[in-house]
Amino acid sequence: MLRLVRSCGRLTLRTLREMGRMGIFLGTTLIDIFRPPLQGGQLLRRIYFIGSRSLLLIVFTGAFTGMVVALQGYIALRRFGGEEALGPMVGLSLIRELGPVLSALMITARAGSALTAELGIMRITEQIDALEVMALNPIKYLVVPIFLAAGITFPLLNSVFVTVGIYGGYIVGVELLGGSSGAYFSQMSSAADSSDIWMGVYKSLSFGMIVAWVSCFKGFYAAHGAEGVSHATTQAVVMCAVLILVWDYFIGSVFV
Amino acid sequence: MIRLVNIRKSFGSQMVLSGINLDIPDRAVYVVVGVSGAGKSCLLKHLIGLMRPDSGQVWIDDIEITSLGRRALNRVRNRFGMLFQGGALFDSMSVYDNVAFPLREKTRKSEAEIRDKVHERLFQVGLAGVDAKFPSELSGGMRKRAALARSLVSDPEILLFDEPTTGLDPIRVNAIHRLILDLHQMLDFTAVIVSHEIPAVFSLATHIAMLHQGVIVESGSPSALQESNNPVVRQFMSGQLEGPIDVY
Numbered sequence: 001m002l003r004l005v006r007s008c009g010r011l012t013l014r015t016l017r018e019m020g021r022m023g024i025f026l027g028t029t030l031i032d033i034f035r036p037p038l039q040g041g042q043l044l045r046r047i048y049f050i051g052s053r054s055l056l057l058i059v060f061t062g063a064f065t066g067m068v069v070a071l072q073g074y075i076a077l078r079r080f081g082g083e084e085a086l087g088p089m090v091g092l093s094l095i096r097e098l099g100p101v102l103s104a105l106m107i108t109a110r111a112g113s114a115l116t117a118e119l120g121i122m123r124i125t126e127q128i129d130a131l132e133v134m135a136l137n138p139i140k141y142l143v144v145p146i147f148l149a150a151g152i153t154f155p156l157l158n159s160v161f162v163t164v165g166i167y168g169g170y171i172v173g174v175e176l177l178g179g180s181s182g183a184y185f186s187q188m189s190s191a192a193d194s195s196d197i198w199m200g201v202y203k204s205l206s207f208g209m210i211v212a213w214v215s216c217f218k219g220f221y222a223a224h225g226a227e228g229v230s231h232a233t234t235q236a237v238v239m240c241a242v243l244i245l246v247w248d249y250f251i252g253s254v255f256v
Numbered sequence: 257m258i259r260l261v262n263i264r265k266s267f268g269s270q271m272v273l274s275g276i277n278l279d280i281p282d283r284a285v286y287v288v289v290g291v292s293g294a295g296k297s298c299l300l301k302h303l304i305g306l307m308r309p310d311s312g313q314v315w316i317d318d319i320e321i322t323s324l325g326r327r328a329l330n331r332v333r334n335r336f337g338m339l340f341q342g343g344a345l346f347d348s349m350s351v352y353d354n355v356a357f358p359l360r361e362k363t364r365k366s367e368a369e370i371r372d373k374v375h376e377r378l379f380q381v382g383l384a385g386v387d388a389k390f391p392s393e394l395s396g397g398m399r400k401r402a403a404l405a406r407s408l409v410s411d412p413e414i415l416l417f418d419e420p421t422t423g424l425d426p427i428r429v430n431a432i433h434r435l436i437l438d439l440h441q442m443l444d445f446t447a448v449i450v451s452h453e454i455p456a457v458f459s460l461a462t463h464i465a466m467l468h469q470g471v472i473v474e475s476g477s478p479s480a481l482q483e484s485n486n487p488v489v490r491q492f493m494s495g496q497l498e499g500p501i502d503v504y
Contacts, residue, residue: 126341135331
């Protein structure tokens, strides 16, 4: 019994310590974002890495997500004779929910894990220490560009995901299943307003911050060689995915 | 002058440094030896603020660095260079960009001035003509020399070497030692070297100290250490299995 209490206490302390370190890391990064100079070259490199190189994956997953939603939606709506609501259904579910969440999860799997591994390897091979010895701020040099790049690329990739998804839904719902082309788009545009679009933008922006924060933190403080980097990468991906879903529910329930 | 005063450092329940006192004179080649895991690299990292002691002081001339904030510490770090055990070259950059990196980031030199300086340092370490290669394309010895060129490019007053010859064959060990000596004579920096290359470091050092179980057990000139009666030093110098140093 005593052993159980002790291990619970140890786990609680470790969790609190980790949360404190993550909070300090985020605070330091946010302060450093406003400190000149901006690492322009690093920022462009990160935008290319997170954004351009995720584009194909986002187009592919966006198209099939839209197609699946349209297919299942059409089957369900037909039972009630409501096929004309397919456009709003596909549009709203992609704009408000599926676009931000699934694009963020896809980018986490592709770029977030790679960022953790890259920073982790830099840590264990003392490249981050080398920056400190050169009197350079490693957070300013390595982490800030990732935060800024995530802030720029996540909403853009989300908009690509949603656009492609809507057209994917159109192909299935209209071209393959014979729904009305005019109703698909006109119903969608009358059902969705700017608040839905802003909701998607806010969500994807906040998911970008979560992925940048967790991925960088886990990589920056990776330890114990190759196994430590592998462990940090796994932790980063799992934690990003969980936080994205939790934050999605929170932001969705607060800003209905 | 670098002065360490009663430096203590532990990780969890493991005490690594338990009261280190050391005076390192200007322009010395000060070598710290000791068995693997004795805390030599940990000691070196205290000199440049990469680690902070649990207690004690680190003085660089008249500045005590353990209590400095980041900005003030960075001003002190500008006087340092460091050669890491694995080189710590940025693997996404070519050798040229690695060596040019501190100048591009820390100075307002023109690209032409940077090019001249980088080529000068690469020539001095015997790496002329490998500018375009990436660290992964270099041998262990070449990586160390490229890292040495990078640590020298800012003309540091104090250069720290963390096991500069680990993993190299005896010929390359001597070549790196000769290179450090030549560069020391040419550029007149203070060198603090952590090593366990016995007896090769004797030809290099002006001062030598032995770290064992968290304390300096002996220090002085290389000849004084070689003639020491301290059983720990004697066992370490001779490499014998029997003695006060617990091998396993």
